[in-house]
Amino acid sequence: MKIPACYYMIEPSIAHVTKSDKNNIEVNDRKRILVLGGGFAGIEVLRRLENKFENDFTIDISMVSKDNFFLFTPMLPEVVSGMIETRHIVTPVRAFCKRARFYEATIRSIDFQKRQVTISNEMDIKNEPANWHDHTLDYDYLVIALGGETNFFGMKDVKKYSYTMKSLGDAIVLRNHVIDMLEQVSIEQDGDLRKSLMTFIVVGGGFAGVETVGELNALVRDAVRDFYNDIDIKDIRVVLVNATDKILPEVSSDLSKFTTQKLKESGIEIILENPVSSATASTVKLKDGISMGTRTLIWAGGVTPETIVKELQCEHDKGGRIIVDEYLVVKGFDGVYALGDCASITDKNTGRPYPPTAQNAVEQAKAVARNLISTIRGGNKVSFNYKSRGIMAQIGKRKGVGILFGMKTHGLLAWMIWRTYYLSHLPTLEKKLRVVLDWTIDLFFKPDITRLKIFTENQVNNL
Numbered sequence: 001m002k003i004p005a006c007y008y009m010i011e012p013s014i015a016h017v018t019k020s021d022k023n024n025i026e027v028n029d030r031k032r033i034l035v036l037g038g039g040f041a042g043i044e045v046l047r048r049l050e051n052k053f054e055n056d057f058t059i060d061i062s063m064v065s066k067d068n069f070f071l072f073t074p075m076l077p078e079v080v081s082g083m084i085e086t087r088h089i090v091t092p093v094r095a096f097c098k099r100a101r102f103y104e105a106t107i108r109s110i111d112f113q114k115r116q117v118t119i120s121n122e123m124d125i126k127n128e129p130a131n132w133h134d135h136t137l138d139y140d141y142l143v144i145a146l147g148g149e150t151n152f153f154g155m156k157d158v159k160k161y162s163y164t165m166k167s168l169g170d171a172i173v174l175r176n177h178v179i180d181m182l183e184q185v186s187i188e189q190d191g192d193l194r195k196s197l198m199t200f201i202v203v204g205g206g207f208a209g210v211e212t213v214g215e216l217n218a219l220v221r222d223a224v225r226d227f228y229n230d231i232d233i234k235d236i237r238v239v240l241v242n243a244t245d246k247i248l249p250e251v252s253s254d255l256s257k258f259t260t261q262k263l264k265e266s267g268i269e270i271i272l273e274n275p276v277s278s279a280t281a282s283t284v285k286l287k288d289g290i291s292m293g294t295r296t297l298i299w300a301g302g303v304t305p306e307t308i309v310k311e312l313q314c315e316h317d318k319g320g321r322i323i324v325d326e327y328l329v330v331k332g333f334d335g336v337y338a339l340g341d342c343a344s345i346t347d348k349n350t351g352r353p354y355p356p357t358a359q360n361a362v363e364q365a366k367a368v369a370r371n372l373i374s375t376i377r378g379g380n381k382v383s384f385n386y387k388s389r390g391i392m393a394q395i396g397k398r399k400g401v402g403i404l405f406g407m408k409t410h411g412l413l414a415w416m417i418w419r420t421y422y423l424s425h426l427p428t429l430e431k432k433l434r435v436v437l438d439w440t441i442d443l444f445f446k447p448d449i450t451r452l453k454i455f456t457e458n459q460v461n462n463l
C-alpha cells in the first residue's frame, strides 16, 4: 500500500554539473529534458541525447524508471528455459548515463500544465510496511516511453491465477514454477492431479506467446528426458491457445502456417479461435466450453498502457495509447513526446498504427532524439516514416521464422539470423560475450533444473 511520507523538489541533473560549469550557467538558460521509462525507447533517446549534449552544460538530462536496469525482452523466454543466465539480458541504466541523472522510482503523475512529474521511491525497512517518498521533477521537454502492462481484458480470475511474461521477475518465477511442477509429478500418485501438473498452457499467439511456448516446451521435454525417469514424456502436454484464427499475425499466412506446423511437430498442441473465458487455480476454461486441468497458465495475451498513461489529459486511441503527430509530439502539447508501446503512431505505409515491437520503439526513439535536438538547437523537425526491414521470431530449439527484406525464411537459417540480429542489438560487449557463452554451453550440456527458492533462512523457518 502506498504511504506517502515525504515530499521533495528535486533539481534535475545539477549533481552532474561541476561547480565551475554550474556557476557559469544562468539557471534560466538551462533546459531540462526528462525521459520517462528505461526500456527500448527511453534508453535509445537517452543515448542519443547524451552523445549530442555531452559537453553542453546548458542541457540537463534526467531519466526515471521503475527498475535500475534495461531489460532485453526478446531474450526473456530463454531465461525461462535456462538457456541464458538471468543477469545476462539486463544492463544497468547507469551504464548509459554519462552525465544524465537517473532516478529509480515509480512515476505517479504527470502535469502537462505545470510541466511537472511526481515520482515515488520505496524506502524498504526490514519487516516493516513499505514507506514511500514522493518527489517532484520540473521539465522543459518531456519524453514519455512507459511501455505497457499485461492486458487481461478485465478477467480478474485470469489475472489472479496466471503467470505473466513481461518482466525479469516473471521469467524467474515461471522457470522455478515449471521445475517445481516436474518435482511434484515425481511424488504425486493421483492420476488426475498428475495430469494437471504435467499440463502447461500458454495463451497468446503474438511474439511473446509463441516464443515462450517454444522455450517452455524445450525446457520441459529436455528436463524430463534427461532427469525425470518416473515421468513418461508422452504424458507432457504443452498447449498454445489463441483467440484468433492464426498465430504471429505480423508475418504472412504461409509463414504463420509453417510456424504452426513446426510447433506441432515439436509436440505443442495449438488451439485457435477459442479465447480463454475463465480460470481457477486448477482449471482453464475456453469460450467453446472446453475445460483443461492445469497448474500452469501463462498469459501473454497482449499489452495495454498503464493507468497513468491512460488517464493523461491528452488524446488517446481506443486502446488507451497516446496519440502523437507525425513528429511524435503529443497532440496539443509542444515539447512533450510519446513513443514505443505507450504511443499510437500511424504508419503511412499501411494506414494502421505501428505494432508494439522493440524495433519500432528504437526507430521512434531515433526520430524523437533528432526532433528534440532540432527544437533546442534550431532546425527542422523530421516526420517519422519507418518501413520495417523484417520481422523474426524463434520458435524453440534451433528453429526460427521470419521475413527479411521481403524474403521469407524459416528453420535453422532463420534461427541463426535471429540470434545474430538480436545479439548485435544487446547493449554492451560484456553482455554479448556472456550470451554467446551461454548459447555455446547449452550446445554441450544438459539443461540446468535447479529450482531456486528465493527466501532467507529466517523466512523459511517462519513458513
Ligand SMILES: Cc1cc2nc3c(=O)[nH]c(=O)nc-3n(C[C@H](O)[C@H](O)[C@H](O)COP(=O)(O)OP(=O)(O)OC[C@H]3O[C@@H](n4cnc5c(N)ncnc54)[C@H](O)[C@@H]3O)c2cc1C
Pocket (backbone or CB within 6 Å): 036, 037, 038, 039, 040, 041, 042, 064, 065, 066, 067, 073, 074, 075, 076, 077, 105, 106, 107, 108, 145, 146, 147, 148, 165, 166, 167, 207, 208, 211, 306, 308, 339, 340, 341, 342, 356, 357, 358, 359, 360, 361, 392, 393
Ligand atoms: C517476452 C517478450 C518477448 C518479446 N519479443 C520481442 C521480439 O522478439 N521482437 C520485438 O521487436 N519485440 C519483442 N517484444 C516486445 C518489446 O519488448 C516491446 O515492444 C518493447 O519493449 C517496447 O519498448 P518500450 O520502450 O516502449 O517499452 P518497454 O521496453 O516496456 O519500457 C518501458 C519502461 O518504462 C518503465 N515504466 C513503466 N511504467 C513506469 C512507471 N509508472 N514508473 C516508472 N517506470 C515505469 C518500465 O520499467 C520500462 O523500463 C517482446 C516482449 C515480451 C514481453
